[in-house]
Each structure stands twice: as structure tokens, then as C-alpha cells.
Amino acid sequence: MADQNKQSPQEQPNLSQLLQIRRDKLKELQDSGNDPFQLTRYVTDNDSANIKANFDALEGQTVSIAGRLMSKRGMGKVSFCDLQDKSGRIQLYARKDEMDEAEYARFKKYDIGDIVGVRGVVFRTQRGEMSVRVVSAVLLSKSLLPLPEKFHGLTNTELRYRQRYVDLIVNPEVKRNFVIRSQFIKHVRDFMDGRGFMEVETPVLNTISGGATARPFITHHNTLDIDMYMRIATELPLKRLIVGGMDRVYEIGRIFRNEGMDPKHNPEFTTIELYQAYADFNDMMDLFEDLLSSAAQKILGTYQVQWQGEDIDLTPGWPRMPMHEAVKQYCGIDFMAISSDEEAVAAAQSIGVELPETADKTWGNALYECFDQRVESQLIQPTFITMHPVDVSPLAKRSPKDPRLTERFELFICHSEMGNAFSELNDPIDQRQRFQKQVELRDKGDDEAGMMDEDFLTALEYGMPPTGGLGIGIDRCVMLLTGADSIREVILFPTMKPL
Numbered sequence: 001m002a003d004q005n006k007q008s009p010q011e012q013p014n015l016s017q018l019l020q021i022r023r024d025k026l027k028e029l030q031d032s033g034n035d036p037f038q039l040t041r042y043v044t045d046n047d048s049a050n051i052k053a054n055f056d057a058l059e060g061q062t063v064s065i066a067g068r069l070m071s072k073r074g075m076g077k078v079s080f081c082d083l084q085d086k087s088g089r090i091q092l093y094a095r096k097d098e099m100d101e102a103e104y105a106r107f108k109k110y111d112i113g114d115i116v117g118v119r120g121v122v123f124r125t126q127r128g129e130m131s132v133r134v135v136s137a138v139l140l141s142k143s144l145l146p147l148p149e150k151f152h153g154l155t156n157t158e159l160r161y162r163q164r165y166v167d168l169i170v171n172p173e174v175k176r177n178f179v180i181r182s183q184f185i186k187h188v189r190d191f192m193d194g195r196g197f198m199e200v201e202t203p204v205l206n207t208i209s210g211g212a213t214a215r216p217f218i219t220h221h222n223t224l225d226i227d228m229y230m231r232i233a234t235e236l237p238l239k240r241l242i243v244g245g246m247d248r249v250y251e252i253g254r255i256f257r258n259e260g261m262d263p264k265h266n267p268e269f270t271t272i273e274l275y276q277a278y279a280d281f282n283d284m285m286d287l288f289e290d291l292l293s294s295a296a297q298k299i300l301g302t303y304q305v306q307w308q309g310e311d312i313d314l315t316p317g318w319p320r321m322p323m324h325e326a327v328k329q330y331c332g333i334d335f336m337a338i339s340s341d342e343e344a345v346a347a348a349q350s351i352g353v354e355l356p357e358t359a360d361k362t363w364g365n366a367l368y369e370c371f372d373q374r375v376e377s378q379l380i381q382p383t384f385i386t387m388h389p390v391d392v393s394p395l396a397k398r399s400p401k402d403p404r405l406t407e408r409f410e411l412f413i414c415h416s417e418m419g420n421a422f423s424e425l426n427d428p429i430d431q432r433q434r435f436q437k438q439v440e441l442r443d444k445g446d447d448e449a450g451m452m453d454e455d456f457l458t459a460l461e462y463g464m465p466p467t468g469g470l471g472i473g474i475d476r477c478v479m480l481l482t483g484a485d486s487i488r489e490v491i492l493f494p495t496m497k498p499l
Helices: 015-031 048-053 101-109 157-162 164-170 172-194 235-243 281-300 323-331 341-350 363-378 428-443 454-462 474-482
Strands: 062-075 078-085 088-095 115-124 130-141 218-221 226-230 248-256 268-277 304-307 310-313 320-322 383-386 408-413 416-423 467-473
Touching: 048 062, 048 078, 048 088, 048 130, 062 130, 088 101, 088 115, 101 130, 157 164, 164 172, 172 248, 172 268, 172 281, 172 474, 235 248, 235 268, 235 454, 235 467, 268 281, 268 474, 281 408, 281 416, 281 467, 281 474, 304 474, 320 323, 323 363, 323 383, 341 363, 416 474, 428 454, 467 474
Parallel strands: 088 130, 320 383
Antiparallel strands: 062 078, 062 115, 078 088, 115 130, 218 226, 248 268, 268 467, 304 310, 383 408, 408 416, 416 467
């Protein structure tokens, strides 16, 4: 027999009609004194996951739960619904003869997407499904917009990011990424606190841009009538604290860079920067390896993860390779056997590597561009690339073995940079010369180059102890732990172009 309630395509209401129907239902409720938006609280004592996990103990007990209706199906005087709360879903079973008649009539009119509070008895249906037999139900919020259609859901990736609230409703599995993100940040704090570091906060707005090589966002302070820069790093304020005697500090916070967007970059992102007096970049390598590997073991229960189609092994003992050795291994050029800038640039050009127009044609820049353009993409397993050229490391201490290089490393996993660290430059005279070089690059048109920071130089002149510093991209680490291919999958509200 054909379903007599089934409407033909011509009879099915369009979206505008559906929206009006929901508003009409709301008005009917309000006119009858049952306005859901007048309710201020609803006390719950359970949730779907706990009921299922402790079913034997709760069977026959009355519980109070609340959540969103995700499906409805009716059979005469009996209604079945799926209720979704913070922990999952559970079936509701409602019978007309077991509820107040008027309340059951209202319950039958509730729409998918409505938020309800339910008192009921835990039981198992004849088909064996763990459920709640509804005793009373109250509408806590009326959904005036229908959720995406059941079988297709919210699959448009861009729309998912724009409307994360709908994404979380209809694709509850995406919540896992943000649970792991929260767990990772908690692990980072516990890890740092357990090693005697103190968490601090530094300004987001600064009168100059510094601490990294990046294009800043510029805003204006009306009272002072000055332009200000949203921070591109927390490095320089944190090192001022090292000068002041706070020997172990860290900050977890938002960073803002006015740059392009791609699967690995968002204009605002989260980092942890940490500084430890009387330590160097080798200590930072040990710390970073311990931090990330222990996070995988604690959160995932394994050192083995899959990311970007690769099987990644985070078991401690990651290789440490100087940049010039990596270039020699992957490109066949031995920069340590090259002494002149001209020969270095020619060697880079021989394998198709060109230096940016704003970069000086130096040995160090040639080495770095060979690595950046030819080697980085080939690094899959965790690898520390050390000894970066001075030309691209204005805040790192020179190597005592070769003044062209610095005691700096970056960690790469699956051809992605995960963090950056130095033995921090604490020579104020050398630092001034490095800053001056950045100023010259900026004058040539490099809007990512740093600025002169006279106050930081003053701080260094008071004396900063030998210090190890490390910056870690929280978002990248969460991408690794969740297997996410895009940074937008691990940021709740990524930056989007306005419609």
C-alpha cells in the first residue's frame, strides 16, 4: 500500500514555506503561554553517553536529560526521536497514554533541530535499543531554520567552516579534533609547569613589529593617535623577562600575520613560545621531542600517527641534521666547500633555485633557498634541521665553529615546519647590526623584514644570560595528532572571505 502521508514533489513545501511553518509553530506556543524563549534554565542529571555506559545500573531509573532532536518517526500514539547532547545520541520513546495529553500534543509538533529537556525512565525497547521512555518534555529553544538534509548533511567544506555551529550539530565527529586540541594545550601547560616554567602574558598590540619575519596587521590607537602592530611573535617581550630574572617563561597565545592562506596557514594562529635561561638550542631540541612525543602517547596512546597520507613515527630519538648536510644529501651541493657568495649563488641556480629579489645574493641566502625550495618537501619523518645561516636568523646566536651559521633549528614532520628554536643572541652589539640589516631589507621593499627595537637593545645591554628559546605551532601539532590535512579543520572559526 502506498504511504498516504507521502507528498508528491508538487505538494512538498519549499524552503520559505518551511520557515514560515516553524515561525507559525512558535507563535502558537507563545500565544498558548508556552514560549520556549522565556525559559531560563533546565536542570539535567545525566547524558546519553553515561546512560549507555551505565545502563544496567540506570535501567528503570528516572533521568533528566537535554539536547537537540535529530530525527523523528511516529507510529500513531507512539513517537520515537533521537536526542543529541554533548556526549552523543540516545533514543526517546514517547507514548500518548504515558504523558499529559496536551504535552504529548506539543511534543508531536516539535521539529528536528529543536532543543528539548526530557524527564524519563531508562529502558530497552523490544528491539534492544537503549532508550529513555518520556514522562515529560519541555521545549527549551525553537529551531527556526531546518538542519541540512539527513543523507547529504553539511558536506560543503567552505560552508562547514563558515557555519561551524551547524557543522558541529550535523557532523558531530568533527568535535574530536577540538577535543584533542584542548587536550594538547592542557598537556603543554602541564608539561611546562612541571619543568618549572611560569606562564605569562605579553602585549598583542605593539608600537613596532618584531620577533619574526612576517607582514604584520596594522591598526590605529585613537587616543594616542598612533599606528600599532598586532604581534607577529611573542619573542622580544619574553626575552625582556629573561633579562629581568624570570629564568623560565612561556606564553600560549594568538599570533597575527597578514599573509596568504592555504592548508597550513591562517592569518591568526596559536603558538607557545618558551625561554629558558642558561640553556641552548640542544636543550630546546630535547624539550620539543619530549613534549610532542609524550603528547601523542598520552592523548592517542601511541607514537604512530597518520598524517597527509604518511605513517609518522614519533618514537623519541629523532635525527638532527645541519642544513648544509641536508642540502648536500638531497641536492648534491656541498656548501661547506664553497667560500664565495658568487659561487654559492651559482650553485643554487645550477639546480633551478633562484633567490628572492629582496634577498641579498649571499652564501647564506643561497644555502637557505636550496633547502627551502628543494629539501623541505622531502622531509617526512620527524627531523631537526639545525645550523641555519645568519642571513635568515636575525635573533639567533652565531655558531662558535662557523660565524656564517647560527645555533638554530626547525623541526619538520611530513614536510611541515612544526617549530623554530635558537640559542638566543644576547650580544647587544651584534643584535644591533642584525636589526640594522633588517631595516635595510625593509627599505628595499621587504615588508616582512623586522624593525629596529631600541628598547630591546637596551634590555640586552643590561645583560641577558645564555638562553634557549623555542616557538611551537599549536595548530600544526594538532593537525598532526588529528590527521587533519587543513589548518581550518583544527581552528573552530578560521578566517574566511566575506560572502
